[in-house]
Amino acid sequence: NAGVMQNPRHLVRRRGQEARLRCSPMKGHSHVYWYRQLPEEGLKFMVYLQKENIIDESGMPKERFSAEFPKEGPSILRIQQVVRGDSAAYFCASSTQPRQGGYEQYFGPGTRLTVT
Amino acid sequence: TQLLEQSPQFLSIQEGENLTVYCNSSSVFSSLQWYRQEPGEGPVLLVTVVTGGEVKKLKRLTFQFGDARKDSSLHITAAQTGDTGLYLCAGWNNNDMRFGAGTRLTVKP
Numbered sequence: 001n002a003g004v005m006q007n008p009r010h011l012v013r014r015r016g017q018e019a020r021l022r023c024s025p026m027k028g029h030s031h032v033y034w035y036r037q038l039p040e041e042g043l044k045f046m047v048y049l050q051k052e053n054i055i056d057e058s059g060m061p062k063e064r065f066s067a068e069f070p071k072e073g074p075s076i077l078r079i080q081q082v083v084r085g086d087s088a089a090y091f092c093a094s095s096t097q098p099r100q101g102g103y104e105q106y107f108g109p110g111t112r113l114t115v116t
Numbered sequence: 117t118q119l120l121e122q123s124p125q126f127l128s129i130q131e132g133e134n135l136t137v138y139c140n141s142s143s144v145f146s147s148l149q150w151y152r153q154e155p156g157e158g159p160v161l162l163v164t165v166v167t168g169g170e171v172k173k174l175k176r177l178t179f180q181f182g183d184a185r186k187d188s189s190l191h192i193t194a195a196q197t198g199d200t201g202l203y204l205c206a207g208w209n210n211n212d213m214r215f216g217a218g219t220r221l222t223v224k225p
Binding site for chain 2 (some may be wrong): 006033041042091107
């Protein structure tokens with residue numbers, strides 16, 4: 001069974017370019033979560049999506065960041081006009097159940113974004 | 117401010133020693149999860165605790181959920197170099213899941 005897959009694993013972008021991060025959830029999972037992790041820090045929630053719906057984007061910056069989870073294909077986190085402060089590891093997680101207490105999330109290996 | 121406070125932030129011990137790390141909050145959680153993250157990888161789920169006072173064992177790791185469901189501890193017996201990593205706790209509160217900043221454990225041979 002394939003786990004959560006993310007690509008690319010490493011992404012280098014110049015300031016002002018766009019970054020597109022992809023996440024394929026575990027088979028049978030229809031709920032996807034994106035987190036950002038800065039060096040020496042824990043995970044910061046960004047956005048929670050189900051197929052074709054954004055359920056909670058309270059952790060995502062209002063500008064330049066967007067996320068989608070289409071009916072077909074992977075979930076995509078898109079960062080427009082990247083700045084150096086966007087450099088971080090971005091993790092995707094998936095689960096089987098709606099977002100309620102007690103369910104378990106499974107994480108992908110992350111995409112490390114470096115903005116030069 | 118962190119909803120979940122983890123302590124210590126850093127811990128360096130010799131192989132064979134025992135250790136305990138803590139996850140504390142002023143909030144009550146419906147469940148709490150512990151993850152371990154190795155450098156360059158995503159977090160891997162270790163355990164979920166749900167009931168106040170619950171104790172779960174995973175080989176040399178013992179997890180405890182506080183009676184009031186506000187705190188948790190992870191105890192490792194006879195640590196091995198393979199236990200090195202970032203240990204994260206994550207709590208569920210009002211349909212919202214939040215992570216602590218983690219305890220970075222280094223086990224030296």
